[in-house]
Amino acid sequence: MRWKAGQPAIGWWRPGGGERGSPLSYGQRLAFTAVGERHCTGVWRAGKRTSCPAGRTVPGRAGSAQCPECARLDRSFSVAADTNAGDPRPYRVYLAWFGPGMVKVGITAEERGPARLLEQGAVTWTWLGRGPLMAARRTEELLRAALGVPDRIAYARKRAVRAGLPAEPERAREVAELHARAVELAGWPESLERLGCAVTDHAGPFGLAGLPVPERVVAGLLPGAAVVGRLVGAAGPDLHFADGLVVDTRLLAGWELAAAPADAVTDAPLALVVPPAEADGRAGQDGLF
Structure with a gap:
């Protein structure tokens, strides 16, 4: 899944x-079948993808399409895994809202x-600050601790609440209130610039208006298995059918x-x-972000 413009x-x-x-x-019919076996997608490095040298297969129900060796190589030079601390690019700190709580x-x-x-x-969000990578990382940790928010939210929890979210003004207010608390905290690195609150809402791009309550989720593919439906919304990596x-x-x-x-x-x-109530207790973390 990609998000372009x-x-x-x-x-x-x-x-x-x-x-x-x-x-x-949204509104188009999607209908596809899985062919052959599911193969490791290799490593993304320096703007291009390199095939898995061993051509390994991966389980159909795994959230990651990388074999263990390619995954370790990917994480050996990764900002997300704190193995690329020398990245010279400017970074931004954000506050993201996915649902109540x-x-x-x-x-x-x-x-x-x-x-x-x-x-x-993220349904609703705003920037908090901008600056060098390590200053952004220190600010991220400061705000997590001070605001009492996690560093990961499982996709199972996110998708379970998408069809019944509070109105846009209510979720914007919650984000704005947290932004106000965040920028008033002491301890921000001097090299990180605080940014004003400018709340953005993704209900439009995600197609959330009238989104049907999600009832079933594809748990994996098998050779020859088909997925058919009319696309009515998308959020993060999820496609929602009618x-x-x-x-x-x-x-x-x-997969091919x-x-x-x-x-x-x-x-x-x-x-x-x-x-939603059960997802809070049963859904494990399924991705670094």
Whole structure:
């Protein structure tokens, strides 16, 4: 899944052929089947993808489409894993709201703009500050501790509440109040500039108005398994279909996908979407961000 200029797209890649994207539009029919086996997607480094040298396969239900060796190589030079502390680019600290009681503080490279917020499925958000990487990281830790917010929120919790969120003014007010508390805290690094509150809402790009209550989520793919439905919304890595089905596109990575027959129906393994109250206790952390 990719977010380009605020719009969702599916990213495709083949060895020697580079990457391309297929923009998605709400209302369109999506119908595809998985072909062959799911393979490791290799390593992304210096603006390009390198194939897995061993061509390993990965489990169909795994959230990551990397084999352990490629994952370790990816994290050996990663800002997210604190193994690339010398990154000279300016960074921004943000405050992201995903639902009632679901707020986090994070950082992203300034050049990426709001892409990271779209990728995470942040419904409402604002910038908090900008500066060098390590100053941004120290500020992130300061604000997490002072505001009592986590560094990760599981996608299962995010998707469970998307169809029943408070109105935009209410969620904007919660973000603005937290921003006001954050910028008044002592201990910000001198090299990090505080930024004024400018709340952005992603209900439009995500297609949240009238979004059906998510009932089932694709739990993984199998060779020959089909996924069919009418796309009505997307948030982070999730595609929402009109019949209440959700497709976590992280589970598509590593598969070859082919067009499904005209009469195909969804027969991929499915799981029930856990209600919000249960998701709080049952959903584990499923990604660094």
